[in-house]
Amino acid sequence: MPKAKSPLRRLNETQSAYLLLLPFLLTYGLFLIYPFFRGVWISLHDWNLLQVAFNPDAKKFVGFENYVRVMWGRNIEWSPWARPVLQALGLLGIAAAVTLNRTRRLTGATGIALGLAGVALFLIAGVYAGEEGRWFDRRFWPTVGNTVLFVALTVPGVTISALLIAAALNRETRAMGLLRTLFFLSQVLSVTVVTLIWQIMFSPRQGLIANITELSGGSPITWLTDERFAMAAIVIATIWWSLGIAMILFLAGLQDISKDLFEAGALDNCTGIRAFWYITLPNLKRTITLVIILQIILHFQVFGQSHLMTQGGPNDETQVLVRYIYQTAFRDSELGRASAMAVFLFVIMGAFSIVQFLVGREEKD
Amino acid sequence: MLSRSYYWLVLTLSIPAFLWLVPTIWMVSLSFQPNEVLARTTSSTFLGLVPIPFTAENYAALFAFGQTPMWFLNSIVVALGMTLGVLAVSTTAGYALARLDFPFKTPIAVLCLIGLMVPEQAVFIPLYTMFSDFGWHNSYHALILPRMAVPIGVFLMLQFFKAIPKDIEEAARLEGVSWIQIFWHVMLPLARPAMMTLAILTFLYAWNDYLWPLVSAQQRDYFTITLGLASIQSNFAQSEGLGRVMASGVIASLPVVILFLIFQRYVVQAMTAGGSKG
Numbered sequence: 001m002p003k004a005k006s007p008l009r010r011l012n013e014t015q016s017a018y019l020l021l022l023p024f025l026l027t028y029g030l031f032l033i034y035p036f037f038r039g040v041w042i043s044l045h046d047w048n049l050l051q052v053a054f055n056p057d058a059k060k061f062v063g064f065e066n067y068v069r070v071m072w073g074r075n076i077e078w079s080p081w082a083r084p085v086l087q088a089l090g091l092l093g094i095a096a097a098v099t100l101n102r103t104r105r106l107t108g109a110t111g112i113a114l115g116l117a118g119v120a121l122f123l124i125a126g127v128y129a130g131e132e133g134r135w136f137d138r139r140f141w142p143t144v145g146n147t148v149l150f151v152a153l154t155v156p157g158v159t160i161s162a163l164l165i166a167a168a169l170n171r172e173t174r175a176m177g178l179l180r181t182l183f184f185l186s187q188v189l190s191v192t193v194v195t196l197i198w199q200i201m202f203s204p205r206q207g208l209i210a211n212i213t214e215l216s217g218g219s220p221i222t223w224l225t226d227e228r229f230a231m232a233a234i235v236i237a238t239i240w241w242s243l244g245i246a247m248i249l250f251l252a253g254l255q256d257i258s259k260d261l262f263e264a265g266a267l268d269n270c271t272g273i274r275a276f277w278y279i280t281l282p283n284l285k286r287t288i289t290l291v292i293i294l295q296i297i298l299h300f301q302v303f304g305q306s307h308l309m310t311q312g313g314p315n316d317e318t319q320v321l322v323r324y325i326y327q328t329a330f331r332d333s334e335l336g337r338a339s340a341m342a343v344f345l346f347v348i349m350g351a352f353s354i355v356q357f358l359v360g361r362e363e364k365d
Numbered sequence: 366m367l368s369r370s371y372y373w374l375v376l377t378l379s380i381p382a383f384l385w386l387v388p389t390i391w392m393v394s395l396s397f398q399p400n401e402v403l404a405r406t407t408s409s410t411f412l413g414l415v416p417i418p419f420t421a422e423n424y425a426a427l428f429a430f431g432q433t434p435m436w437f438l439n440s441i442v443v444a445l446g447m448t449l450g451v452l453a454v455s456t457t458a459g460y461a462l463a464r465l466d467f468p469f470k471t472p473i474a475v476l477c478l479i480g481l482m483v484p485e486q487a488v489f490i491p492l493y494t495m496f497s498d499f500g501w502h503n504s505y506h507a508l509i510l511p512r513m514a515v516p517i518g519v520f521l522m523l524q525f526f527k528a529i530p531k532d533i534e535e536a537a538r539l540e541g542v543s544w545i546q547i548f549w550h551v552m553l554p555l556a557r558p559a560m561m562t563l564a565i566l567t568f569l570y571a572w573n574d575y576l577w578p579l580v581s582a583q584q585r586d587y588f589t590i591t592l593g594l595a596s597i598q599s600n601f602a603q604s605e606g607l608g609r610v611m612a613s614g615v616i617a618s619l620p621v622v623i624l625f626l627i628f629q630r631y632v633v634q635a636m637t638a639g640g641s642k643g
Binding site for chain 1: 374375378379381382383385386387388389391392395403406407408412413453454455457458460461462465466467468470473476477480481482483485486487488489490491492493494495497510511513514515516519543544545546548569572573575576579580591592594595598599607610611614617618621622624625626629632633636637
């Protein structure tokens with residue numbers, strides 16, 4: 001080892017530590033911590049992108065007005081039967097959380113998360129604009145609703161198909177390795193390649209899907225411009241794109257299940273689908289929970305698919321939260337309102353991150 | 366012992382696996398067909414999945430004119446720059462947090478952990494205004510710097526360094542080797558596999574990132590290939606011809622696909638690590 005007489009050599013442990021931490025802490029503070037608080041600060045201002053760019057004093061402090069203008073309205077009321085189906089679903093979630101927790105089928109954090117989700121659904125779905133009332137921003141909550149719908153379709157789609165494929169591919173042979181590669185390949189593509197492929201796949205004139213429908217005598221669907229199919233189209237593209245990571249995480253989880261369990265099960269004639277149901281699923285519970293939460297976080301931030309494939313259309317059916325933030329900020333130049341929405345997004349993502357952290361920690365011990 | 370049911374399983378699974386690949390095959394196949402043919406029909410041979418009639422003209426045109434080669438180079442510069450930057454700040458900070466004792470260690474670690482919760486989408490507006498104030502937009506460093514602040518790499522390296530036995534370090538300390546030298550000469554060589562994983566994770570992210578480049582790079586000269594591809598796909602049928610746009614898509618995917626096929630093990634590790642920790 002070189003015995004250089006550099007001043008670095010004389011540093012004690014604390015000095016060395018801070019010297020090594022310095023580059024990261026600088027970028028971290030400057031490009032993540034500071035922007036985060038600055039975002040909150042912008043959200044408290046009436047802040048027009050163009051006006052402030054020309055004159056830094058053109059912003060005005062307005063307190064929480066942006067939040068009110070985005071999320072609230074006139075004569076907003078709450079009732080337990082404003083949206084009966086959704087609210088019943090929320091109550092069902094609460095009931096399921098309580099019973100499953102009692103019978104110890106669900107552990108602490110997962111049960112609490114399910115219960116809280118039920119309470120939130122019951123309360124939020126009950127809010128509506130009363131007589132002569134209206135929302136200040138008519139597009140915000142429908143946009144959040146679309147995002148939730150997108151997540152609610154994509155996450156089960158990815159989870160179930162990835163789980164089945166992973167369970168089937170859980171063998172260390174060359175053929176299985178090759179099949180895994182094929183399923184995983186689309187995961188490394190960029191969002192713009194994925195949307196490029198699927199735009200033309202779905203095209204009613206040139207698309208592969210339309211070509212197949214025409215061969216079988218049907219008339220092609222205008223997937224991306226039909227209100228009934230646009231959301232389905234971006235969900236299909238997303239499932240195709242992001243199946244790989246869920247599959248890999250499930251395969252990692254499957255590795256941890258002892259082979260003895262399956263051998264013991266085989267003695268009791270528990271093989272194939274029965275083995276999947278009675279051995280694989282119960283032992284994979286923690287991985288499944290983590291994959292679901294991870295995907296909720298990931299897909300709630302959907303942007304490119306909606307922005308490039310459907311431009312949020314038709315008729316705002318596929319408008320999602322991040323795209324709305326982007327447009328409010330950079331098309332409408334309303335940085336204050338856009339930042340308020342970004343803070344809303346952060347709160348939701350943060351809540352799921354905390355659940356993810358708790359679940360990940362709880363069941364490791 | 367491979368039973369008959371195993372071969373049936375492989376055979377059955379090959380069908381969905383092939384279907385999964387079809388969209389990608391189709392993109393590649395279309396990129397090798399003449400634009401005049403594609404304007405008429407996209408299902409010449411086997412639904413268009415086989416490039417007959419064949420031409421390589423789309424690729425030749427791509428490199429002869431248009432901005433795709435420049436966007437490609439921009440992506441290389443940004444992805445490599447980001448990878449080096451993330452490696453530099455993550456290995457140093459990860460080592461300090463994992464192996465050294467110093468005042469305020471726990472608060473700093475917790476502060477970094479909290480940063481994992483902040484999604485890019487929650488900070489891209491303030492970042493935009495900051496970079497505007499600095500006059501930094503439309504530059505490579507504007508595309509690189511924000512990702513260096515994401516603490517995921519620090520945690521990957523921290524976990525790796527924590528697993529190394531203490532006595533390696535203690536022996537060196539007894540000989541009077543400084544902490545910085547231990548980091549540079551002992552720890553970094555050991556950390557190669559973890560650095561490889563982190564490098565691939567970062568490179569993939571950098572190559573595929575869309576939202577921040579969309580906001581920051583407004584001049585076409587500073588587009589990354591991902592962003593450039595987005596800008597030409599909205600009106601592909603009229604302007605450049607379907608075959609050429611698909612060729613751009615193939616070019617844009619080539620580096621990450623090659624990276625994936627060569628370093629599959631690391632890519633899977635990187636995605637698992639990146640995935641399970643946000």
